[in-house]
Amino acid sequence: xxxxxxxxxxxxxxxxxxxxxxxxxxxxxxxxxxxxxxxxxxxxxxxxxxxxxxxxxxxxxxxxxxxxxxxxxxxxxxxxxxxxxxxxxxxxxxxxxxxxxxxxxxxxxxxxxxxxxxxxxxxxxxxxxxxxxxxxxxxxxxxxxxxxxxxxxxxxxxxxxxxxxxxxxxxxxxxxxxxxxxxxxxxxxxxxxxxxxxxxxxxxxxxxxxxxxxxxxxxxxxxxxxxxxxxxxxxxxxxxxxxxxxxxxxxxxxxxxxxxxxxxxxxxxxxxxxxxxxxxxxxxxxxxxxxxxxxxxxxxxxxxxxxxxxxxxxxxxxxxxxxxx
Amino acid sequence: xxxxxxxxxxxxxxxxxxxxxxxxxxxxxxxxxxxxxxxxxxxxxxxxxxxxxxxxxxxxxxxxxxxxxxxxxxxxxxxxxxxxxxxxxxxxxxxxxxxxxxxxxxxxxxxxxxxxxxxxxxxxxxxxxxxxxxxxxxxxxxxxxxxxxxxxxxxxxxxxxxxxxxxxxxxxxxxxxxxxxxxxxxxxxxxxxxxxxxxxxxxxxxxxxxxxxxxxxxxxxxxxxxxxxxxxxxxxxxxxxxxxxxxxxxxxxxxxxxxxxxxxxxxxxxxxxxxxxxxxxxxxxxxxxxxxxxxxxxxxxxxxxxxxxxxxxxxxxxxxxxxxxxxxxxxxxxxxxxxxxxxxxxxxxxxxxxxxxxxxxxxxxxxxxxxxxxxxxxxxxxxxxxxxxxxxxxxxxxxxxxxxxxxxxxxxxxxxxxxxxxxxxxxxxxxxxxxxxxxxxxxxxxxxxxxxxxxxxxxxxx
Numbered sequence: 101x102x103x104x105x106x107x108x109x110x111x112x113x114x115x116x117x118x119x120x121x122x123x124x125x126x127x128x129x130x131x132x133x134x135x136x137x138x139x140x141x142x143x144x145x146x147x148x149x150x151x152x153x154x155x156x157x158x159x160x161x162x163x164x165x166x167x168x169x170x171x172x173x174x175x176x177x178x179x180x181x182x183x184x185x186x187x188x189x190x191x192x193x194x195x196x197x198x199x200x201x202x203x204x205x206x207x208x209x210x211x212x213x214x215x216x217x218x219x220x221x222x223x224x225x226x227x228x229x230x231x232x233x234x235x236x237x238x239x240x241x242x243x244x245x246x247x248x249x250x251x252x253x254x255x256x257x258x259x260x261x262x263x264x265x266x267x268x269x270x271x272x273x274x275x276x277x278x279x280x281x282x283x284x285x286x287x288x289x290x291x292x293x294x295x296x297x298x299x300x301x302x303x304x305x306x307x308x309x310x311x312x313x314x315x316x317x318x319x320x321x322x323x324x325x326x327x328x329x330x331x332x333x334x335x336x337x338x339x340x341x342x343x344x345x346x347x348x349x350x351x352x353x354x355x356x357x358x359x360x361x362x363x364x365x366x367x368x369x370x371x372x373x374x375x376x377x378x379x380x381x382x383x384x385x386x387x388x389x390x391x392x393x394x395x396x397x398x399x400x401x402x403x404x405x406x407x408x409x410x411x412x413x414x415x416x417x418x419x420x421x422x423x424x425x
Numbered sequence: 426x427x428x429x430x431x432x433x434x435x436x437x438x439x440x441x442x443x444x445x446x447x448x449x450x451x452x453x454x455x456x457x458x459x460x461x462x463x464x465x466x467x468x469x470x471x472x473x474x475x476x477x478x479x480x481x482x483x484x485x486x487x488x489x490x491x492x493x494x495x496x497x498x499x500x501x502x503x504x505x506x507x508x509x510x511x512x513x514x515x516x517x518x519x520x521x522x523x524x525x526x527x528x529x530x531x532x533x534x535x536x537x538x539x540x541x542x543x544x545x546x547x548x549x550x551x552x553x554x555x556x557x558x559x560x561x562x563x564x565x566x567x568x569x570x571x572x573x574x575x576x577x578x579x580x581x582x583x584x585x586x587x588x589x590x591x592x593x594x595x596x597x598x599x600x601x602x603x604x605x606x607x608x609x610x611x612x613x614x615x616x617x618x619x620x621x622x623x624x625x626x627x628x629x630x631x632x633x634x635x636x637x638x639x640x641x642x643x644x645x646x647x648x649x650x651x652x653x654x655x656x657x658x659x660x661x662x663x664x665x666x667x668x669x670x671x672x673x674x675x676x677x678x679x680x681x682x683x684x685x686x687x688x689x690x691x692x693x694x695x696x697x698x699x700x701x702x703x704x705x706x707x708x709x710x711x712x713x714x715x716x717x718x719x720x721x722x723x724x725x726x727x728x729x730x731x732x733x734x735x736x737x738x739x740x741x742x743x744x745x746x747x748x749x750x751x752x753x754x755x756x757x758x759x760x761x762x763x764x765x766x767x768x769x770x771x772x773x774x775x776x777x778x779x780x781x782x783x784x785x786x787x788x789x790x791x792x793x794x795x796x797x798x799x800x801x802x803x804x805x806x807x808x809x810x811x812x813x814x815x816x817x818x819x820x821x822x823x824x825x826x827x828x829x830x831x832x833x834x835x836x837x838x839x840x841x842x843x844x845x846x847x848x849x850x851x852x853x854x855x856x857x858x859x860x861x862x863x864x865x866x867x868x869x870x871x872x873x874x875x876x877x878x879x880x881x882x883x884x885x886x887x
Contacts, residue, residue: 118706126718131725139725252875256812256868258819260839261860268846366713366824385717386825393718400711 101416105409112405116189119401123394124185133160133180140388158391159183159194184394193395197387202395206377212282213364213376216292220299220368221361225354228304232311233338236319247308254305262302263371270294280373295372299365314349318342347418355411359403363396429511431492433742435669439490442672462801465880472876473619474626478869481630482664489519489665492738515738519665523658526641529561531653534845537854538562538577538644540570562644580639588635592628599624648854651841656855659833660862666834667866670749670818671811677753678810679803682760687791687799689761690768700765704758712755713824719751720826741829748821748828752814760806764799771795801881808874812867819863835863 137154138146155161163169165181176182184194193202235247271279277294318324319342327337364378373379377396384392415422453459466472494511520527534543540563541556558564566572599620600607614621637657640646647656689700707715727733727744734740771777772795780790815835821827822836823843830837838859845852 114702115706115709118702119710122706122710123718126722130722131729135725135729139728252871253868256864256871258816258835258839258860258863258867260819260823260843261864264839264843264846264856268851272846360711363711367820381714381717382824385721388721390721393714393721397710397714397718400714401706401709404709404711 105413108409108412112409115405116398116401119398120185120188123397124181127390127394128160128164128180128184133158136160136390158197184391188395188398193398194391196384196392197389202392205380206395206399209364209375209377209380210362211376212288212374213362213369213378215288216295216299216368216372216374216376217361217364219292219296220303220365221358223296224300224303224307227300228307229311229343229350231304231308232315233343235308235312236315236342237334237338239316239319248312251305251309251312254301255309257305259302259367262298263367266294266298266301267371280371282372282374291372291374295368295374299368310353311346311350314346315342317349318346321345344418348415348422351414351418352411355414356404356407358410359407360400362403363400427496428493429496431494431515431738433490433492433515433739435673435742435746436490436492438673438676438746439487439669442676443487462880466876467619469876469880470619470622472873474622475869475872475876477623477626478630478865479873482668482866482869485519485661486665486668488522489517489662491518492516493518513736515736517665519661523661526655526658529645529655531559531561531645531649532557533649533651533653534852535559535562535645535649535653537646537648537656538640539648540566540573540644543850543852559645562649565643576643577640580643581636584636584639585632586635587639588628588632591635592624592631595627596624647858650855651845656858659838659855660858662833663835663838663859663862664866666745666828666832667815667818667863669745670752670828671814671870673746673749674752674756674814675807675810677750678757678760679807681753682757682764682806683796683799683803685757686761686764687768687795690765691772691791691795692787697765700761704761707755708758710755713821715755716751716821717824717826719755720748720821723747723751737831741832744829745832752817756810760803763802763806767799767802768795771798801883804881805874805878808870808877812870812874815863815867815870819859835859 133155134151137151137160141150141154152161160180162178162180162183165176165179167175167178170178187194191203193206196202196205231247235244238244238247267279270276271294278291280291282288282291315338323345324337324341327341328334332341362377363381364374364376366378366382368374369376369378370382380392381396383389384396453463492515494513494515497510497512532542535541536543539559541558544556545554546557547554563570563573563576566576596610597607600610603610603620610620611624637646641657645655645657647660650656650659685700685704689697723744727740727747734743777790777794780794785793818827818834819836819839822834823840827836828834838855842852842855842859846856
């Protein structure tokens with residue numbers, strides 16, 4: 101098991117290098133730093149000096165990959181590629197355009213992101229699985245059909261609508277929760293309740309349908325017939341047998357997103373004014389703060405790889421037959 | 426000729442796509458298995474009524490893809506042989522049809538069917554601030570607007586009647602052609618085709634169309650937005666953007682996914698390793714972030730090369746295409762993985778091994794034996810992705826990495842309308858219009874996609 105984990109972590113290295121090269125190519129080769137400077141400074145203020153200053157402020161005034169002016173190993177290290185891309189492996193993300201240290205900013209914004217993402221995730225999982233089990237219990241009845249139609253309809257509504265509509269109804273018409281904002285400690289609960297509920301409702305449609313198909317696939321298996329044949333009530337068959345056996349496909353889809361919870365949800369956080377990583381990313385995109393976007397891309401892929409690894413490990417916990425080697 | 430045809434890149438690609446779909450349909454007619462599967466879709470009432478709604482959207486989108494530049498009137502006193510000049514603005518056939526809607530703009534917000542502006546203004550020769558009358562909404566009523574509700578009721582019923590008549594004519598014509606009784610057909614269908622759900626879906630569409638046309642003459646059916654543009658016009662124009670993003674993205678994605686997926690699965694070895702590495706790397710980057718990064722970079726390119734585009738329409742079009750390209754480049758990984766897995770299975774089957782023994786070349790096997798057996802996955806992926814892409818456009822435009830701000834789309838509509846909710850009284854109509862049109866489009870696409878999946882997925886037929 102340990103050997104397997106170590107090997108998987110080693111596999112992650114080439115992928116991270118690939119991500120790194122890709123972002124480097126996107127941000128520095130497709131467009132030279134001069135282009136970026138020109139665009140950010142705006143047409144009116146472009147002078148050669150302003151461009152040089154913009155580049156020097158951000159450390160973009162070095163050669164891309166090979167510094168022929170420097171001696172020895174500095175020829176490799178005193179370059180944009182090394183200082184901006186390779187340093188990310190050491191969790192050194194540099195500074196954002198407003199001068200703050202990105203790594204620190206990420207550390208402080210992680211809390212609010214998790215405070216909203218974890219309850220949404222857990223509650224959403226619980227609601228969707230219960231709803232799916234209910235539909236499977238009443239399969240091939242009118243209730244099942246109505247549930248499916250409801251799911252498809254809910255899937256077809258834009259996520260923006262849930263947020264905008266929810267904010268309007270709950271906060272503006274009913275005055276039940278503050279429309280946006282955040283505070284630390286226990287006070288946060290009143291700010292979090294609305295985004296969490298909206299997040300859960302927004303995700304119900306597609307996930308319920310997904311779990312329902314998984315359960316329906318299991319329900320035609322032999323062990324289910326055996327369980328029924330020996331007289332177990334349908335309730336026990338569903339909860340004790342089908343649910344447990346459906347764990348593998350469920351885990352495949354679920355565990356991989358757990359690490360990404362750190363990233364927060366872009367839309368929810370920016371609509372509700374929650375100072376998490378999601379709103380950080382959106383602000384960076386709107387302000388065209390390339391350093392922040394680059395760091396978030398890198399962190400996102402690290403988390404994804406961790407998620408894949410966790411998925412594999414979770415298989416062994418859910419199904420003793422699975423052996424990792 | 427009083428206009429000059431303008432062929433934007435996206436139009437050209439859209440027409441190519443439609444020609445390709447038509448060609449594939451002709452080809453599929455001759456394949457028994459495919460014909461059987463499509464017949465299953467055609468017998469599904471829900472699918473056919475979804476298809477009817479989709480077809481209505483596609484008609485609007487296609488009308489909006491025939492672009493032209495109107496000819497400018499010759500200047501007075503110009504010599505007879507002077508060169509003809511064309512307007513700078515690029516319009517579409519839909520714009521020409523909706524010329525009234527497009528040109529009758531108000532000053533700012535007005536509620537649906539309103540006769541007065543949304544906000545008070547100081548009027549001429551009056552010291553009080555009042556709601557000014559709209560320039561066009563309810564203008565035919567004159568000064569006295571007491572007949573406002575009555576006028577609307579008359580127009581609605583006239584529109585309903587018109588829609589009903591057109592519908593009855595269409596239905597009667599069809600029944601005449603097939604030789605069935607009208608009542609019989611509406612009750613049980615004609616036994617062969619899914620005409621009944623189509624007819625029953627067509628009725629509300631035609632009724633709504635009739636009402637919209639008849640109200641349009643005097644009012645803004647969905648109100649006007651901040652700069653006084655008619656919201657109905659904006660919603661109709663958004664359809665093309667949504668359709669383009671949903672279809673052109675798959676056009677980019679499919680060749681990549683099919684080629685790489687089959688290569689990885691069939692050839693194996695280092696090719697497999699390389700392709701797997703490629704898609705694992707790409708899919709490890711969170712989608713929105715990768716798209717955002719690519720779009721930011723594309724913006725820099727477009728901004729630094731203003732000389733590439735003759736008109737602003739071309740520029741917006743290029744941005745739309747680039748967005749499709751980026752979405753396609755970032756979303757092929759899932760389908761490629763599926764196709765690779767399926768190819769691995771197919772490779773071991775007898776008919777492929779027989780072909781290998783007969784000495785058929787690798788590429789011939791891949792294109793003649795493997796690809797046709799993967800087409801159902803490709804088709805399912807194509808229809809399933811469509812609705813997701815339409816929804817994604819709105820989100821991306823909100824994030825600021827969507828279509829060009831001058832392109833009319835559901836995303837830009839929602840984005841500009843969302844701050845208006847905070848106003849008192851609330852400006853809800855542009856949001857409501859954008860969301861309802863989007864909901865209708867996506868719901869129809871989802872229902873149709875489900876039917877296609879059920880018909881083509883061999884697992885679901887059990």
